[in-house]
Structure formats: structure tokens, C-alpha cells
Amino acid sequence: LLLIKSNSLQCFTSMRLLLCLLLLLSIFSDVTALISKQCITFEEHLLSDIGRTVPCTHLPELGPYGECNINDFQTDLSEVQQEIRSLCIFTHAKVIPANAFSRLTTLQFLYITGHQVRRVHSGAFSGLLNLKYLHVYFNDSGCSSVIMDTPVFAGLDHVEQLSLEGLRWSGVPNTTFDHLVGLVRLVLDTICVQELGEVLCRFSNDTFHLKHLTLKNSGITSIRSTGCPSRSKAWPLTVLAEVQTLEITGDPIRIIATNSLAVFRNLSSLTLSFYGVWLGSIWESGIRKVSKLELSGITLNEYHTNFKDLCHLVSQLRLQSLELTHVTLDTLSKEDIDNCGTELKKLSVCNSKIQHLDPRFWTSIAGLQILNMAHIELTTAPFCFAGNGTMWNLTTLGLWHNRLTVVKTNQFICMPLLEQLLLNDNWIKILEPAAFTGLFHLKVLKLNSNRIKVLAVNDFDSLRALEILLIDNNVIENIEHGVFRNQDELRELTLGRLEYVYTLHLSVLFYGFPEKMQRLCIDAHYGTNIYIGSIGQPNSSFILELNGDILIISDYSSPFFESVRELKLNGSLFLFKLYFFVPYFSNLESLEVLGNPEKVYINYNGISKLRYLKRLKLINLNFSNHTNPDITFWNLKLLRILVLYNCRLSFLTKRMFRDLQSLELLRLHSVSPLILHDGMFDVLPALREVVLDRVDFRCDCENGWLLEWAESSRQVQVIYMQHQQCILQYEKWNFLATMEKLCQTGMQYLCYLGTASTITLLVSASVSYRFAYWPCVVLFFRLRGYVERKIGRRIRKRRRPRQEEDYLEEEAEMKYDAFVSFSSHDEAWVFGELAPRLEEQGQPRLRLCLHNRDFEVGKGIVDNIAESIYSSRRTVCVLTRRYLRSDWCGLEMRMATHRLLEEQKHRLILIFLEHISPFELSAFHRLSKLVKSHTYLDWPQDESERIHFWERLRRNIAAEGRDI
Structure with missing residues (x-):
């Protein structure tokens, strides 16, 4: 009996230990459920408002998007939705394991930043049959020694673009690229290699779709045709014959060997940055015809290579585009450029230093269409004055980031075919009369970031084809009536900064609003009265941006207001008479308001009248005095995105959000303590994302429901919950930890314990059946046999003598x-x-x-x-x-x-x-x-x-x- 009791006690003790272990695990997992969230997933229309979580640049039309800040690929990536198409990852892990992304079969774009990654296992990207773009950023300070197992890229047949950055190339196996049969563009950045051949020898002839090869900041000093002795495949590789674009930038190339680039038989674009190399070595490298050539880091003077040698190269290669950056020129004259051939269509000299520039230097190139002279400290640009009345075929002239001070009369009259004139970021103060005469085909004019003070009535008189006019970041003191009267084709206009213009009449500026207008931006600075007048309206919806400390619209023009679909405001006061003027834009679909809560108070309740609003972003407003937050968001049944950034709200309630049936994204940022009332999210059936940028909650149990809701919700992501703080006795504490200590009552704990125990019992019952069935059967039959033998012996003792009984019992049994x-x-x-x-x-x-x-x-x-x-x-x-x-x-x-x-x-x-x-x-x-x-x-x-x-x-x- 003692043995039976001992075995029974052992069985029940083991089961009790199992129950306790499962219970502890369930409690621990429940406590850490929120802080384990490392990934977010969102749709494309939320891209601009959800906020960046990791360094990445998403491509359009590749949603749903995902972003993860992870430590473990196996566990953290389980939070990502399987149907995701774009994923950006920032990881602290040292290894990318095999099958890390195998469940994400729909992934097309993958961007990984892992400064501590030291090994990529074979099959790390297996299962990504639809992947097209792969970028792996290993290190931002140098080349990391990363072990890449082979075949690391097996299965990536559809990858079209691969970018590797911060990887030491010497550790890359020879067969690494053998499986990238669909590769079109390869970008290698900071790979620490001196010979170009060391890179080319890693390629496979199976990558016959490769068209674009880019190397940046990798330390390449020489280009030679040394072959590939370490590989069995013959040199030259046939795949190089299909490359069309070769870019080697940021590398001090000093040697270009003869016929070293002859393997690139179909090259159309070549970019090189080198120092002290004879330009003839480019021709001797084996290249015969290139459409585009970009060179940087060269010095052209009479003692070394000069511009005539460069022009000889242009003529031999039959170039159509020549771009020079970070070059030093003693002179640039007509004689220097005479031999540049007749096929050159584009010439750019940017970020360079020219000692003596002859304005006639470009006139001998009759077919030139694009001329860019940027960041070269030009003080004047008298190109037409030096051309002796000849008309040229230029369509684009870029003179940005120079020191031009005046646009003179007829300054561009010799360029009647000009379509783009880029004069931004200069020192221009004056536009002389008829400065743009003769530019009948000009479509883009950039005058932003200059020092223009006056816009005269005839300044743009001849620009009847103008579509984009940028004049922002100028301190404008006077705008004459009718200045834009001839711009009927205008699609985009940025105007400002109107520092001394106290009244702006749009009707007398245009004499009828351009019907094709898509964007109008006005920087009214301080206290400008804007009169709309009877200017009509554009044919399609457009964007209106108003910047200024005090913005006052002095009249109400129904057609104009109704055509605005997107309104962006930046200032303190936005008034029509004494009222908030936003409600008069009755057809608004997107509204952004950036205010100043310290200066003025305004009633924003009129927002509730914008029934067609889909996106609302409110930044630095003050809801504490004149605004009733309970009714501000009523009637917004189509609203999908709501951003409340530091709007001085003390609480958010279910009543405030009762009509937001379509809301998908709610983003909150508050510098003052905020209470979220219980059940406020219950009235938001379409909600998918709640982003808590910074919300200093009160350490009050009224906010405790938020934790329970976040844990139980299956369709809503609560982002950054683990980083939030709460205020308790003038100190800030971690919100999750503090709420758990303050608000978990005994009854709540018992209810939780009962639920967890019930679930654990059910789980342990099934486990026990699997592992304890046979021990229990043995125990049962032992007990039954023991009882039967004891009873049988007592009966036989009554019928037989003891000696005979023992013998007969032994024999019988x-x-x-x-x-x-x-x-x-x-x-x-x-x-x-x-x-x-x-x-x-x-x-x-x-x-x-x-x-x-x-x-x-x-x-x-x-x-x-x-x-x-x-x-x-x-x-x-x-x-x-x-x-x-x-x-x-x-x-x-x-x-x-x-x-x-x-x-x-x-x-x-x-x-x-x-x-x-x-x-x-x-x-x-x-x-x-x-x-x-x-x-x-x-x-x-x-x-x-x-x-x-x-x-x-x-x-x-x-x-x-x-x-x-």
C-alpha cells in the first residue's frame, strides 16, 4: 500500500509541477505580450503619416508595407503579416539565419540594415520567389567582414535589383551571384576593393540580364584586364557584354589599363571619378561608343590634360551627354570646346572651379540642348550677349547655386526653345524689364531661394507657356497687379515670402484664375489679408498652401473654395472675419494645420463641417479653451487618417470619435498628460493602426483598460506602446510597468488565475493522456491484483493448514x-x-x-x-x-x-x-x-x-x- 501511495503521489506531484510550469509560462507571456511587438504593417495610403520606425525608402505601389526593429529573426518576424510586399528591417542580430523570411512568400522589396551582422546563412532568403528588390546595409563606417555562406542567394530568380553596402568584398565567395539569373541592376557600396577585376570575377555568365553596375566609395584605384585565374570560367565573361551602365564613383582611380573595359561592348553610360589619369586612357581602355560620360575629380590645365583633350575624347566616343563634377579648369573658352563634335546634346559642369570662363564657350556646339552650370560661383551669365545674335537649340539651362545678382533685359533671348530655366539658390535681387523676353516655350522657371523684392507687371509677360513658377523663399515687398495675367497654362505657383505685402488680391494678380492650376502656395508671413475675389476656379481639384503668422481671408468666393481638395495651413490665426475660415472649403479631402499653441486660441469646431474629409493632421493647436473637443470630429464619416500632434488635449472619449466609421490610422503625440477613456476605440470599426509617438499618460487606473484592449485586439496594431511613460508624483515612470503595479486588483488577479488554470488543465489533460496513460494502467492492475491476492489468501487460510497452504498456494499461483x-x-x-x-x-x-x-x-x-x-x-x-x-x-x-x-x-x-x-x-x-x-x-x-x-x-x- 505504501508503494501504491508513493507511486500515486509521484504521479500527481509531476502533474502539479507541470501545471505550475505552464501557469508561470502563461503569466510571463501575458505580461510581455505588448513589449514583444517589434514590427508594424500598414497600407500605402498611410505611408506619409504613420511615421518612420527604421531607416528605409519605400517604393510606391508595393504595399502593404512593413517595418521591423528586431533582435531575433525567428520570433520577431512572426508578427509580420504574410501578404506583405515591402519590408524594411533594422536588426541588432549578428546572424541572418536560414529560412528567415520563408513565410513571407509575397515579398517583393526587402531592405535590411544590420550593422552587427557578421554572417548570412545559406538559404537566408529561401522562399522569396517574388522578391525583386534586395538591399542589405551592413555597416555605415567601413567594410564589415561578413561570412556569406553559399548559395546565399539561391532561389532569388526574380530579383532585379541588388544592393550591398558596407561589405568586405574579399569575403564574398566566387559563386555568390550564380543564382541571380534575373538581376538587372547591381549596386555595391563601400566594399573595400582596389581592383575592378576583383569585382567582375565574382559574376556568373548566368546573370545575362545584368544591365546596370554601380560601385560607390569602394576604394577602387585601378581598372585592369587581368582575367579570373581563380575561376574555371573563361575571361572575358560574356555577361559583361550586356552591361549598359557602369558607374564607379567616389573612388580615386589612378590606372586604367589598355583594353581593360573592352569587355563592356554595349556600354552606353560610363561614370568615373579619378585623379591624375590621362584622358586618353579612357579611349585606350577599349570603349568605342558611349552616349553618356560622367567624370569627376579631374584637373584640366595647360600643363596636364586640357579641355581640348576632353573634347577629342567626346568626339571619338560620339558622346551625347558629358557631365563634369568636382573638376578644376584654368579656362573654358570657345576654342577649347570647338572639337567636341556635333552629337553632344547635354553638357554639365557642376560643383567645380573655373578660373576664366568665356561666355561664348558653348556656342560652337550647335546641337546642344541641355546646359547646366551649377555650383561654380558664376556672377554673370551673358551667354546670349556673347553669341552675336545666334539662336540656339537649348531646352534646359541650369544655373542654380551660383552668385547671380541680376537677370538682365533680353538675357536669354537667344534661346527661343528653352523649356526649363533653373535660377534657384542665387543672389538675384532684380528682374530687369523684359528679362525673359523671347522664351515662348518656357514651361519651368525656378526663382526660389533668391533675394527678389519686387514682382513687376511685365516680369513674366512673355511666358505664356509657363506651367511651373517657383518664387518661394524670397522676401517680396511689392507685387504689382496683373503680374500673372498671361500665365493661363500655370499648374504650380509658389509665392512668398510676402513680408511687407499686407493685402494680396488674387483676382488682380491673375485676372482670372488659371484653369489648369494644381498647386498654389502663398507665404504671407505676418498679418496678410488675402482677397479671393471673383477669380473663378480651376477645372480640377488643387492643393492650396498658406503660410504666415496671421492668415486672414477677407472675402468668400464659393467657386474657388469648392475646388480646393487639399489645404495646408501654417500659422497662428486662420480667420474669415472673426471665424475659423477652414469650414468654407467645403469639399476638402485633406487638411493639415500647423499652429502655435502659445500665442493664440481659436475655435476649431468648424472642422466637423468638412463631410468629405479623408485625412486630417493637426499639429501644435490648442484645444484647451475655445474648442469643444467633444464635437470637433463629428460628421467626419469618411475620415481615414487622423493625426493629433501636441493639441493640448486632456482626454479622448468615445463621444469624440463616434462618427469616425472609416478611421484606419490614429496617431497621437502629447507633451501633457493624456487620459484615454474606456472604450473609446469601440466606435472605430475600421481602425488598423494606433501610433503613440509620445503620450505622457497619467498614472491612473482609468488608463488601465488600454492595456487589456491592446492585448486582446487582433486587427489593430498599437505602435510604440512599450516606450510610453506616465506621470506620478511629478516623476515619469514606464507606463506598462507602473500600470501593472497600480491597477492589478486581487479580484482581477483571481479571475486571471482561474482562467489561466482552466486553460492549463485542459492542455495538461491532453498531455497527460499521451504520457501518463500506460503508467496509470499499470497502477490500476497492480492495485486490482494486490486486492485479489489478499482476499484469495485469507479465504484459503481458513480451508487449509499453514504448511500445506503455502505449498499449494505457491503451486496454484x-x-x-x-x-x-x-x-x-x-x-x-x-x-x-x-x-x-x-x-x-x-x-x-x-x-x-x-x-x-x-x-x-x-x-x-x-x-x-x-x-x-x-x-x-x-x-x-x-x-x-x-x-x-x-x-x-x-x-x-x-x-x-x-x-x-x-x-x-x-x-x-x-x-x-x-x-x-x-x-x-x-x-x-x-x-x-x-x-x-x-x-x-x-x-x-x-x-x-x-x-x-x-x-x-x-x-x-x-x-x-x-x-x-
């Missing part, structure tokens, strides 16, 4: 000398070797119980096993690997073991029919313990030793001793 436990797969050995040897040969003849022969027909198997074991003097177990895997053999072993422990007599003999290692036995605790504490028999392979085996086995079955 022991029908067999041994019960043989064996697997059915070992039946041939038992009936062919064991049974004949013990029952038919030798002395004494033994009686064996074999289940196939001696079990009673019609009786349960378990009953037969129990009766046979307790009716036999010994139990012989024939052990093989198949025996260990058999459930029935395991039951027989357990019953025999329990009998051995109960009666303290030797009744168990172990025969190892085949060798089984201790490691294999370690999984069977009870048998492993028996083997260590009892002697056993091994079936000998040598036939001469088997006679001794049978004698020893027979003797121990018939013997009375306890040990073999």
Missing part, C-alpha cells in the same frame, strides 16, 4: 516458470531458438508463457498480461530496438518492474538480442536504471559461446537466487 516478453518482430528467434532450448532440451524442462500461444482467447490483452506475469516465477524480456518502440512491450516491462519492486524478489531477466547503446537507453528511464543496477545477458554472436548462454539462462530461471 505459479503456472509457468517464466513469462517471455518479446516484440512480434522477434517471434522467429523466440519460437526457433528460445522455446525449443528451454522446453524440449536439457534439464530441468521449463514451462514458458508465450503470448501468441498461451494467452486465453476472449480475455482482454491487459488482463492476459497481468495474469501471466503474476502466474510466472520469472519474467524474461527479449530486448531489441523494436521492443523499445512497442507500447505493449513497454506495458509488460512496467508490470514486471512493479512486481519486482513490490515483492523484493528476483523475477526479471534481461536478454539483449542486439547491441543497444547507453545513449539510446537514456530515453527509457526505468529500463536504463535496471541495466545499471542488475546484471543482464547478451546474445553471443559466436556460436561456441551460446552453449554457456543457454545453461546460464536455464539455471537462473530455475534458481532461487536474486542475481544472475
